[in-house]
Structure formats: C-alpha cells, structure tokens
Amino acid sequence: MTEHAQWLQLQIDKLAEQQGKFTDRAFWLALAELVREQERRSDQLCGEVDGRTWRPDRW
Amino acid sequence: MTTLVLVSHPHLADSTSQQFLKASLPANEDIIWEHIESQPTLDVAKEQDQLRHADRIILQFPLYWYAAPAGLKQWEDTVLTRTFVYGDHRYPLADKELGIVVTTGMPGKAFQRGGAEQITLDAALAPLAAVAERAKMTWLPIFAIHQFAYLEEPEKLQLVVDYQRYLTQEQPDSLGDRQAWFAQRLPEMIKQLPPEQQATGRLIEAEFSQQKDDIDALADTLSLIKEQEDD
Numbered sequence: 001m002t003e004h005a006q007w008l009q010l011q012i013d014k015l016a017e018q019q020g021k022f023t024d025r026a027f028w029l030a031l032a033e034l035v036r037e038q039e040r041r042s043d044q045l046c047g048e049v050d051g052r053t054w055r056p057d058r059w
Numbered sequence: 060m061t062t063l064v065l066v067s068h069p070h071l072a073d074s075t076s077q078q079f080l081k082a083s084l085p086a087n088e089d090i091i092w093e094h095i096e097s098q099p100t101l102d103v104a105k106e107q108d109q110l111r112h113a114d115r116i117i118l119q120f121p122l123y124w125y126a127a128p129a130g131l132k133q134w135e136d137t138v139l140t141r142t143f144v145y146g147d148h149r150y151p152l153a154d155k156e157l158g159i160v161v162t163t164g165m166p167g168k169a170f171q172r173g174g175a176e177q178i179t180l181d182a183a184l185a186p187l188a189a190v191a192e193r194a195k196m197t198w199l200p201i202f203a204i205h206q207f208a209y210l211e212e213p214e215k216l217q218l219v220v221d222y223q224r225y226l227t228q229e230q231p232d233s234l235g236d237r238q239a240w241f242a243q244r245l246p247e248m249i250k251q252l253p254p255e256q257q258a259t260g261r262l263i264e265a266e267f268s269q270q271k272d273d274i275d276a277l278a279d280t281l282s283l284i285k286e287q288e289d290d
Contacts, residue, residue, distance in 0.1 A: 008266050015252075015259050023083060026219035027248055031241055031267065033217075038270040041234055045277035052284045 005039050061089045062226045063113035064160075067120040067131035069096055076162045076207035079215070080119065085223040087247060096130045106138040111151050116196075117226060118187065119160040125176075125183040127161075135190065144194045153195035158225060159184060160202045167205045199230055238271050 001009075009032055016028035064084070068077050071094055084090055091109060095101075110116060120127045144152065161180060169175040170183075180201050181188070191198045202225045210218065224232070228240040245267070249260035 008263070011259055012263055015256060015263065018256060022216070023086075023219050024248070024251070026083075026216040027244070029213075029216050030220035031245075031263070034237055034241055035267060035270065037234060038238070038267075038274060042270065042274055042277065045274065045281060049277060049280055049284065052281070052288070 001036075001039065005035075008035060060114045060227060061091070061112055062115045062117060063109050064090060064092045064117045064119055064226065065095055065131075065134070066093065067095045067118070067128050067134065069128055069130060071096070074121070076121075076204060077119075079207070079218075080160070080222060083219040083222050085227055088227050090226065095134045101134060101137045103138055103140070106134070107143050107151075110138070110155075113155060115156040115158060115199075115226070116152075117158045117160055121162045122164075122180075122183070125178060127184075127187070139190065139194075144190075150195045155196050156199050156230065157187070157191040157194075157196045158199040158202060159187060160204070160222070160225065162204045162207055164206065167203065170203075197230075199225075200232075234274075238267075242268065242271070 012028055012032040012035065016025050016032065019025040019028060066077060066081075068074055071077050081092070084092060091113065093109070118127065118131060120131055126132075140146075144150070161184070163170070163180075165176055170178065170180050172179075180203055184201065188198050202222070204218065224237070224240055229236045245260075245264045249257055249264060252260050
C-alpha cells in the first residue's frame with residue numbers, strides 16, 4: 001500500500017471512529033474497505049497494462 | 060428503486076438478528092417493510108399492489124427445517140394466486156428481482172455436500188427459485204447470515220452495509236456497482252457529519268472519486284490494447 005493510500009485509510013478510519021451511530025460507523029468502515037479494493041484493482045489493471053504493452057515480438 | 064422487504068418470523072420481537080436487520084434498514088430510501096405474521100388477516104389486494112409497485116422484493120426469514128417458516132408459505136398460497144402470477148399470460152412480476160435474506164443457526168460451511176447439513180441453501184430454497192422462474196422474475200444470489208449470535212462487532216458493522224447494499228444496490232455486485240452505490244450516498248452522509256468533520260468527509264469523497272476515475276481510465280486503456288491485439 002502506498003503512503004498516500006495509508007494516509008487515506010487513516011482519514012476514513014478516524015472519521016468512522018468519531019461516529020456515534022452504529023450504522024454511520026458501518027458506512028465509513030465499508031467505504032474504507034471499498035477504497036482498499038479500488039487500490040488493489042488499480043494495481044492489477046496497471047500490471048495488466050504493463051504486461052500487455054511489453055511485447056518483445058513487436059520490437 | 061422501490062424495495063419491498065417481507066419478513067416472516069413467528070416471534071419477531073425475540074429475534075436479535077431480525078431486530079438488528081430492522082435497525083440496519085437504509086434511511087432515505089424507498090423501502091417498504093412488512094412483517095407477515097403481524098397481519099391479522101392477509102389483505103390480498105394490498106399485498107399484490109405492494110408487489111406490483113416494488114422493483115426488488117426481498118423475502119427475509121430464519122431457516123426452519125430447510126425451508127421458510129409456515130407464515131411465508133401461507134402468504135405465498137394466499138397472495139400469489141395463479142391469476143395474479145401468470146393468469147391470462149400477464150406477468151405483473153416479470154423482470155422484478157427476488158432476493159432472499161435467510162438466517163441460519165449453522166455455519167455456512169454446513170450447507171454443502173459433505174457438510175453437517177448435506178444440502179446447499181440454493182437446493183433447500185429451490186421451491187422459491189421456481190416461483191421466481193414461473194413469475195419471470197430475476198433471482199438474486201441468496202444473502203445468508205450464519206450464526207448471527209456469534210458475530211463480533213467488526214462483522215456486524217460489515218453486515219449492516221452488506222445488507223443495505225443487498226436491498227438497494229444494482230446487481231450484479233461488481234466493483235463498478237459498489238462504487239456507484241457509495242458515490243450516490245456520500246453527499247448525504249457528509250451533510251449529516253458535524254461541521255468540524257465535513258472537510259474530512261469531502262476530502263475522502265474527492266479521493267474516492269479520483270480513484271474511481273483512475274480505474275475507469277485504466278480499464279479504457281486496457282480495452283484499447285486488447286482491441287489492437289485482436290487486429
């Protein structure tokens with residue numbers, strides 16, 4: 001996880017902690033999980049773009 | 060989207076899982092919630108109207124002997140008349156989604172061949188899927204809650220939002236649909252924050268939205284590359 005991603009997770013976790021209502025806390029924590037999923041997907045897509053662009057047969 | 064949640068439970072007040080789910084119902088959404096066994100008599104016309112009006116219908120119940128409680132079967136037999144469901148070749152429920160929220164006392168791993176129950180939930184609840192098929196409805200993957208009493212707080216927090224999304228999020232449950240669900244609700248959630256937390260809320264929203272755009276751009280690049288590979 002990049003430093004920026006870690007910082008974002010921290011912001012969301014802190015905001016979640018400050019919520020008194022259980023369902024509100026649940027919303028922000030679920031968003032934190034989704035942001036982690038975005039990170040993973042982004043990494044995977046970057047990897048796939050790199051992999052498909054690297055075509056030695058077309059050098 | 061209008062979601063109709065029909066709960067069948069013979070002792071609703073005593074059920075901690077059902078009370079939890081009721082408290083988790085998403086606010087500011089078009090949701091009709093009804094407890095079947097609380098109806099003194101089933102008003103067939105009203106029940107059928109509710110079904111006609113809904114886009115997504117959720118049947119919610121504890122699993123009793125591999126099936127829904129008797130109250131739901133009685134509701135089916137009374138409300139889902141032949142004429143209503145498919146008589147005269149009119150299908151008023153066609154294309155509506157049917158979702159099942161089922162609670163079980165056994166863990167998820169019990170519901171498979173070789174597991175303690177030797178039957179999957181899909182197999183046990185096949186009669187409900189057959190009704191959906193007959194009515195030309197779209198069957199949603201079952202939302203099962205296993206051993207609610209054993210869930211720890213992080214799992215309960217996760218359950219709140221998973222349940223809300225099952226009731227109101229577009230299907231299939233893809234990353235794109237999940238992002239859209241949160242994006243739609245974020246402005247209202249930020250508005251509800253105390254003033255001193257709103258700047259953080261807006262910052263998170265901006266970052267989330269930027270990541271979503273980045274993923275879309277990467278996906279576009281990738282499809283361009285794939286198109287060229289096909290040439």
